[in-house]
Amino acid sequence: RCFHFCKLPGRVMGIRLLRFTSVVIIVLLLVAGALTALLPTIKDDKLPNSRREPKTQSQSALDSFTLIMQTYNRTDLLLKLLNHYQAIPHLHKVIVVWNNIGEKTPEEMWNSLGPHPVPVVFKVQTVNRMRNRLQNFPDLETKAVLMMDDDTLVSAHDLAFAFSVWQQFPEHIVGFVPRKHISTPSGVYSYGSFELQNPGFGNGDQYSMVLIGAAFFHRGYLEDFQQQPEAVYALIDETQNCDDIAMNFLVAKHTGKPSGVFVKPVDIRNLEKDTNSGYSGMWHRAEHLLQRSYCVNKLVNIYDGMPLKYSNIMISQFGFPNYANHKNKM
């Protein structure tokens, strides 16, 4: 009703109207602000479970990944690899898990050789544990993690492609090193690569694990890893091995599908021989592979079943490096 205002003379009514309108506008703005504050925050930390389309806009958290590289006794290789990996497209940040207990990190040298394309964080550890790299680092800002061993070089082309594949299979470990387990008539499992017999499901070979030492996976799995039975941590600590097998068990249990998607690398190199430290990596220990078979069987006990599933999907990049790499003679 305008009765109150309408009775007033024109000028006074004009001022009153103006004040009224101003109050209304301010109230509306306050209400809008309050509503915005009340909007639920989109929590996207949970693991997705469907094939996702790669986004074209650059959104930091969704369109980039964090490299986690654990290092022990091979600082020369670490620095060589940091120079390579710091310039990989879509890299957001590097987290170096420093397993050289009591030794200073190369942070000073790193800073003196700046500027760098991305930030590098050195996480100093108190105990030299294989599973240190599987902590749920608060420094992680991206959905995707790229985990690399400190002696492995994968080309930028391979990584850019594998990252785009991970974006389409975000609930899987998307990486470059496939392995498998096999059943034996005794019911005891054995671990191996393609030199081991095929599991016998149709033609060709199968893999049931993708090793995390050269792979992309969702950060949610680092959160999940913190919730595993104590026996899993004890196993990894006892063997200083098998953290990657444990992760594959975890992912397979979570998805009910094969844990990994294998992307065939064009250019992957092991730089072990190039180190001055003389240290050549855990996998040279005599018992390394036997340990891994042992771990498979122990994990089946701990998880009360074999969750790993087989896959024979091998993904390559269409038309790269050879633009006719799919040509057939038809």
Place this chain on the structure above:
Amino acid sequence: RCFHFCKLPGRVMGIRLLRFTSVVIIVLLLVAGALTALLPTIKDDKLPNSRREPKTQSQSALDSFTLIMQTYNRTDLLLKLLNHYQAIPHLHKVIVVWNNIGEKTPEEMWNSLGPHPVPVVFKVQTVNRMRNRLQNFPDLETKAVLMMDDDTLVSAHDLAFAFSVWQQFPEHIVGFVPRKHISTPSGVYSYGSFELQNPGFGNGDQYSMVLIGAAFFHRGYLEDFQQQPEAVYALIDETQNCDDIAMNFLVAKHTGKPSGVFVKPVDIRNLEKDTNSGYSGMWHRAEHLLQRSYCVNKLVNIYDGMPLKYSNIMISQFGFPNYANHKNKM
């Protein structure tokens, strides 16, 4: 309350209790039966939209596929191919779309040379149309369709693998022949294969279509195809071409993702030269490729937009035929 029964002497109470219990049990059974009848029937004819695990038990409708092969003027090739395809694992039935108008089908000869591993149905057509093969045939009992041109031979190994891939990507066209469209500065699209310039999204090439003349897809898309604008049928009939491009548009619109998944064939052969008919297929017409570019632009008009999306995923079979086909020199 048990007051009514409790007052009665033991024997009478026993009989009453027994009768009461029996009535209760019968009522419960009736209720359970009614509930079961009321359970919603699971309609699985709709297109799924998530990655599906291959089933290990043999369930006819889910674990097998129907081959649909259209044929015109190449009955010698048809029969040669039928001998090959009739024995492909997981094949449920063959539907031959008989475009030889007025001519008798080879059904008699087929029957005289029985028994055969699977039933073959000859669908006699009244008009020789390219899109005859895209009818929603009532003979279809499986979720999966394998569509093959009548001059294309794909090995059983390739088909078995591609079928297992389709089972993991049931909403896509999973096949052996990738093609693409490209944008030009004028806004006019052009159609081609890998000899055409790359679309320019990062390294390597991309494909935006998988041709249906050698591919698996979900039968739901045949249903969908019946619901398209009249202009689409007119276009296909006018050109006697482009039914496969139209199907890729349909699938891309439905999923919002790349329509196809390319599986690199190990052994795919074009038997055109082997025919006695002298007929060498539509793609030899001078205007064939120009028509296909024309179709891409017409379909963009009809659908008011370009729904095709690019992919660079190339899938091969891990460890087959060469058990070390993924070995790297690391």
